[in-house]
Amino acid sequence: MPSTNKINAQRLLETIHTTALWGAKGRWGEGPTETGVCRLALSDEDKSVRDWFISETKSLGCSVKVDEIGNIFAIYPGKNEGIPTGTGSHLDTQPTGGRYDGILGVLGGLEVLRTFKENNYVPNYPVALIDWCNEEGARFPRSMMASAVWAETLPLQEAYEMKSITETEVKTVKEELIRIGYLGETPASYRLNPLAAHFELHIEQGPILEDSKKKIGIVQGGQAFTWYKVVLGGKASHTGTTPLSARSDALLAASKMIVRGNEIAHEHEGLVSVGIIEASPAVVNVVPSEVMFTVDARHHTDEGLKSIIEHVIKDFTAIAAEGNGTAKSKPINISIEHDFTSPAIHFSRDCVAAVEAAAHEVVGKEDTIEIVSGAGHDSCNTSFRCPTSMIFVPSKDGISHNPVEFTNPEEIADGVQVLLNTIVNYDLSRKN
Numbered sequence: 001m002p003s004t005n006k007i008n009a010q011r012l013l014e015t016i017h018t019t020a021l022w023g024a025k026g027r028w029g030e031g032p033t034e035t036g037v038c039r040l041a042l043s044d045e046d047k048s049v050r051d052w053f054i055s056e057t058k059s060l061g062c063s064v065k066v067d068e069i070g071n072i073f074a075i076y077p078g079k080n081e082g083i084p085t086g087t088g089s090h091l092d093t094q095p096t097g098g099r100y101d102g103i104l105g106v107l108g109g110l111e112v113l114r115t116f117k118e119n120n121y122v123p124n125y126p127v128a129l130i131d132w133c134n135e136e137g138a139r140f141p142r143s144m145m146a147s148a149v150w151a152e153t154l155p156l157q158e159a160y161e162m163k164s165i166t167e168t169e170v171k172t173v174k175e176e177l178i179r180i181g182y183l184g185e186t187p188a189s190y191r192l193n194p195l196a197a198h199f200e201l202h203i204e205q206g207p208i209l210e211d212s213k214k215k216i217g218i219v220q221g222g223q224a225f226t227w228y229k230v231v232l233g234g235k236a237s238h239t240g241t242t243p244l245s246a247r248s249d250a251l252l253a254a255s256k257m258i259v260r261g262n263e264i265a266h267e268h269e270g271l272v273s274v275g276i277i278e279a280s281p282a283v284v285n286v287v288p289s290e291v292m293f294t295v296d297a298r299h300h301t302d303e304g305l306k307s308i309i310e311h312v313i314k315d316f317t318a319i320a321a322e323g324n325g326t327a328k329s330k331p332i333n334i335s336i337e338h339d340f341t342s343p344a345i346h347f348s349r350d351c352v353a354a355v356e357a358a359a360h361e362v363v364g365k366e367d368t369i370e371i372v373s374g375a376g377h378d379s380c381n382t383s384f385r386c387p388t389s390m391i392f393v394p395s396k397d398g399i400s401h402n403p404v405e406f407t408n409p410e411e412i413a414d415g416v417q418v419l420l421n422t423i424v425n426y427d428l429s430r431k432n
Contacts, residue, residue: 003361003420003421003424003425004119005115005116005119005121005420005424006115006417007111007112007115007413007416007417007420008111008114008115009409009410009412009413009416011111011114012107012108012111012412012413012416013409013412015107015110015111016099016100016103016104016107016412017032017033017099019049019052019091019103019107020033020035020037020099020103022037022039022045022046022048022049022052023037023038023039023040023043023045023046023049023093024036024037025037025038025403026038026096026403027403028403028404033099035403036093036096036097036098036099036402036403036404036405037093037097037098037099037103037403038093038094038095038096038097039091039092039093039097040092040093040095040136040138040139040166041092041133041134041135041136041138041139041140041145042070042133042134042139042140042173042176042177042179042180042182043139043176043180044180046091046092046180047180047181047182049091050072050091050131050180050182053072053074053091053106053110053131054072054074056110057074057076057110057113057129058074060076060113060114060116060117061076061077061117062074062075062076062077062113062129063075063077065184065186065193066182066184066185066186067146067150067184067185067186067187067188067193068149068156068183068184068185068186068187068188069133069145069146069149069150069156069159069160069173069177069184069188070133070134070146070177070182070183070184071130071131071132071133071146071147071150071184071188072130072131072133072182073128073129073130073186073193074113074128074129074130075126075127075128076113076116076123076126076127076128076129077122077126078122078123078124078125078126078127078427079122079123079124079125080124080125081126082125082126082196082430082432083125083126083194083195083196084125084126084127084128084195084196085123085125085126085127085128085195085196085197085199085423085426085427085430086127086128086129086130086195086196086197086198086199086382086386087105087109087112087127087128087129087130087198087199087200087201087419087423088105088106088109088128088129088130088131088132088198088200088378089102089103089104089105089106089109089130089131089132089135089200089201089202089377089378090102090103090105090106090131090132090133090134090135090136090378091103091106091131092133092134092135092136092138092139093136093138094136094138094401095138095166096401096402096403097136097401097402097403097405098399098400098401098402098403098404098405098406099405099406100203100395100400100405100406100407100412101202101203101205101400101401101405102135102136102202104201104202104203104393104407104412104415104416105200105201105202106129106130106131108201108412108415108416108419109129109130109201109419110129111416111420112127112129112416112419112420112423113127113129115420123423123424123427124427124428124430125196125427125430127423127427128195130198132144132146132147132150132378133145133146133182134146134173135147135377135378138166139164139165139166139167140162140163140164140165140173141162141165142154142159142162143376144376144377144378144380144381145159145162145173146159146188147378147381147382148381149188150188150189150190150193150381150382150385151190151381151382151384151385152189152190152191152385153381153384156188159173160172160173160174160177161173161174164176190382190385190386194385194386195382195385195386196386196387196430197348197351197386197387197388197426198378198379198382198383198386198387198388199351199354199355199388199389199390199391199419199422199423199426200377200378200379200388200389200390200391201390201391201393201415201416201418201419202377202390202391202392202393203392203393203394203395203400203405203407204217204371204392204393204394204395204398205374205375205395205398205400205401206374206375206395206398206400207395207397207398208369208371208398209369209371209392209393209394209395210394210395210396210397210398211398212369214367214368214369214394215363215367215368215393215394215411215414216359216362216363216367216368216369216391216392216393216414216415216418217368217369217370217371217391217392217393218352218355218356218359218368218369218370218371218389218391218392219347219352219355219371219372219373219389219390219391219392220346220347220352220370220371220372221344221345221346221347221372221373221383222342222344222345222372222373222374222375222376222377222379222380223271223298223299223300223344223345223372223373223374224298224299224300224301224302224304224305224341224342224343224344225296225297225298225299225305225341225342225376226296226297226298226305226309226338226339226340226341226342227294227295227296227338227339227340227341228294228295228297228309228312228336228337228338228339229292229293229294229295229336229337229339230254230257230292230293230294230295230316230334230335230336230337231290231291231292231334231335231337232250232253232254232290232291232292232320232332232333232334232335233250233289233290233332233333233334234247234248234249234250234251234253234287234288234289234290234291234332234333235247235248235287235289235330236281236286236287236288236289237286237287238285238286238287239284239285239286239287240285242287244324244326245324245326245327245328245329246326246328246329247287247324247329248287248289248323248324248329248330248332249287249288249324250279250288250289250290250291250332251279251287251288251291252324253291253319253320253323253324253332254277254279254291254293256319257293257315257316257319258274258277258293260312260315260316260319261273261274261295261297261312261316264308264311264312264315265297265308267311268299268304268307268308268311269299269304270297270298270299270300270304270305270308271296271297271298271299271374272295272296272297272298272308272312273295273296273297274293274294274295274296275294275296276292276293276294277291277292277293277294278291278292278293279291294339295312297309297312298374299344300344300372301344302343302344305344313336316334316336317334317336319332320332320333320334342376342380345373345379345380345383346383347379347383347388347389347390348383348387348388348389350387350426350429351387351388351389351426352389354389354422354425354426354429355389355390355391355418355422356368357421357422357425358418358419358420358421358422358425359391359418361418361421362414362417362418362421363414363418371392373390373392377390391415391418391419391422392415393407393411393412393414393415394407394411395407396408
């Protein structure tokens with residue numbers, strides 16, 4: 001049955017805009033809300049919003065736990081003791097972040113709890129609202145870091161030793177947890193601090209919902225993705241005295257590889273992108289002798305991703321062997337180093353069904369669409385350890401990780417109402 005608890009959309013919007021003052025940056029218009037947010041993990045701005053979050057949830061009757069890696073669990077009590085149903089996302093942002101990425105999932109969850117409180121609604125089992133630490137991986141270079149520690153796919157000590165990359169004075173995760181007072185005592189472990197399920201509301205960060213004119217994305221899982229580093233070695237020489245036929249130009253070879261990567265992505269209906277490229281010696285009149293670039297490849301299936309990478313490695317190696325493609329050119333040395341792989345994520349059918357039922361209740365079946373997440377989220381990690389699903393709302397022009405990131409208030413309200421109904425429906429279906 002549809003929930004009779006209705007969220008307060010205006011209160012939710014005011015909360016989003018008020019908390020955006022902690023780290024407001026990247027003005028793109030004249031209005032008071034027309035900025036982005038730069039709130040890097042474990043920064044002073046992050047501490048401020050965390051302190052506020054704890055105060056707000058305690059005022060609703062939540063008990064609050066902070067774990068060893070800085071995740072915050074605000075537990076709203078239920079009628080029965082039991083493992084809580086989880087909902088959450090993250091409050092940290094990219095350096096050029098907006099007001100909604102991650103933030104909507106946490107503040108939308110807060111609005112759910114506020115709605116429960118003002119309607120004297122008590123779920124059958126506790127509900128845990130979670131702020132996962134360092135999801136973005138912007139300051140400390142591991143995205144979804146703390147949910148990975150909770151899922152025990154990343155060792156706690158390895159996370160503690162991770163160093164910041166956004167400031168001159170390098171800090172470790174553990175040093176900053178201690179500095180801002182968020183090195184908690186609760187074990188960072190799904191076994192010792194379990195969740196019965198995890199539901200995450202998020203902006204899509206892409207154009208599919210907007211282009212298809214749908215209000216809610218029922219997320220089935222996440223793409224498989226992998227990262228590689230490619231290093232090419234040629235020969236530095238004078239651009240004015242070295243004929244094209246005699247050059248060993250590492251950057252020219254890299255350019256051919258980048259184009260070929262894009263072609264391979266089209267052939268396999270996947271994605272291949274280069275996000276970082278560095279050339280040396282980086283002098284205007286010297287042929288580059290060394291180039292490093294990154295490769296980010298993605299596909300909705302593990303098999304598809306495997307095929308993409310096999311073709312990338314085969315074709316990049318062939319391009320390097322050809323050198324600059326002339327009779328006199330020598331092969332370019334090539335090293336292809338694997339960095340990280342995340343397998344395709346398949347969300348719990350029961351959780352997906354709970355989201356689907358709630359979405360149909362709120363916006364109608366015709367305004368929903370099944371979708372696969374193109375980005376990684378904390379729910380990808382929780383899905384390894386508990387039943388999980390996600391809810392997407394549209395992103396204007398598909399833009400995210402940008403101050404102009406925007407989702408209109410009606411779409412936000414729909415998403416949070418779907419989240420509330422999902423939690424209620426799932427809670428009512430639980431046996432323990």
